[in-house]
Amino acid sequence: AQSVAQPEDQVNVAEGNPLTVKCTYSVSGNPYLFWYVQYPNRGLQFLLKYITGDNLVKGSYGFEAEFNKSQTSFHLKKPSALVSDSALYFCAVRDSSGNTGKLIFGQGTTLQVKP
């Protein structure tokens, strides 16, 4: 069965510093991986996805993610954090049981960027 794990409940970083939010996955077959962000009292917003191709995927708001097959990881990164990046971040993998678009989400990681 597919699954994703986000080992950190919260990540704290100072504004201007690089940030990393970790995600590891377990899938059978080729992984379709996603990152979403949720701001308070809002629905989830798509940040980026990995299907095939380059291991470094660029997404919205200056975020990028690195796919590492040997480590089964898909960490979210940003070179310079902003206070406005503070939010809840979810890693997800597409359920491979049929082409239904279902996503399986991790538990979420709260990113706190301090001025």
Next chain:
Amino acid sequence: DAGITQSPRHKVTETGTPVTLRCHQTENHRYMYWYRQDPGHGLRLIHYSYGVKDTDKGEVSDGYSVSRSKTEDFLLTLESATSSQTSVYFCAISEAGTGVEKLFFGSGTQLSVL
């Protein structure tokens, strides 16, 4: 933003009462999903639909039913609400299989069962 409207935005109800949440989309997307969000669990799929009158269960479907009589509307019903169904419910849509492999989410419904 994708045209997804969830109603109501907030609902307080009592244990044992029926509750229906509505999701309406203006994107004509084939797939619609209901997720619930709980601390420590992320989002978990309740039910999903792959077309009018075509629905299937997700991982936490017990106590919930759904209906989709039109492309644009996907209803989630709690037949007899319980306190364990207190949660934030999100509707999502997608065009899975077209190469647009991502979900668009509504703003959520906060449901409290007392």
